[in-house]
Amino acid sequence: MKNNKYTVVIIDDETMCIENLLRSLSEYSELLIVGTAKTADKGKTLILEQHPDLLFLDVELNAQSGIELLNGLGDEITWPMQVIFYTAYEKYLLDALRVSAFDYLLKPFEEDELKLVMNRFFNQVLKEHVQNSFQASVTQLNLTNHSYLIATVTGYQKLRQDQIGYFEYVKGKKQWFVILTNHNRLQLKRNTKAEDIINYSTAFVQINQSQIINLDYLSIINDKNCQLFPPFHKDNSLIISRTFLKALQDKYEMI
Secondary structure, three states, X not given: OEOOEEEEEEEOOOHHHHHHHHHHHOOOOOEXXXXXXXXXXXXXXXHHHHOOOEEEEEOEOOOOEHHHHHHHHHHHOOOOOEEEEEEOOHHHHHHHHHOOOOEEEEOOOOHHHHXXXXXXXXXXXHHHHHHHHHHHHHXXXXXXXXXXXXXXXXXXXXXXXXXXXXXXEEOOOOEEEEEEOOOOEEEEXXXXXXXXXXXXXXXXXXXXXXXXXXXXXXXXXXOOEEEEOOOOOOOOOOEOOHHHHHHHHHHHHHO
């Protein structure tokens, strides 16, 4: 969000379509248009610069499709962004759903159709805000005894800090998992970010793009490989990347 408004980016290769959508979206005071683009390359740059809350993406662009653009971004989308595909062709509906599009609009759309989509968007972000606020407040209450209420795909799981070995991001599922002392893996809710996990405790430190360890279990660093105390001593894939090495060194200076 920016200035308490949801930010919006529009990518479409037709100027008239962009202008029509801008005109329709101007009726929603909750939105702030932060940029438009007519090509996939400029659209990608705009998305990564602005981190929009909502993306209106044309399926058929000149150089590549909107679906290809979105797939090409992959793990670079690290924030909760909802995508609304819109096109003149209904045949792309299934492809849009496969890339987890939030919704789909057919050109030319009716204002009532756009209103339904926007109401869905506002209800969704409000629901997520309430869930995140609840999670944050409960986490803060449990901070003194080092236990947390972790938001999983099925609900909330209360865990002690000593039950948590590390967290791991699985690219294929585009979700974070927490690995426990009993070696169970809990799947965290889909929009969980690395920053959310790190904010739980100063003991949770990111060592690469896909892993966050619990310093309480860190035994030794051997050639950038983090070796943990039992029961995690056999997990040998915890490698510190150069990007995160300095942050880990700073943590040790504070202990």
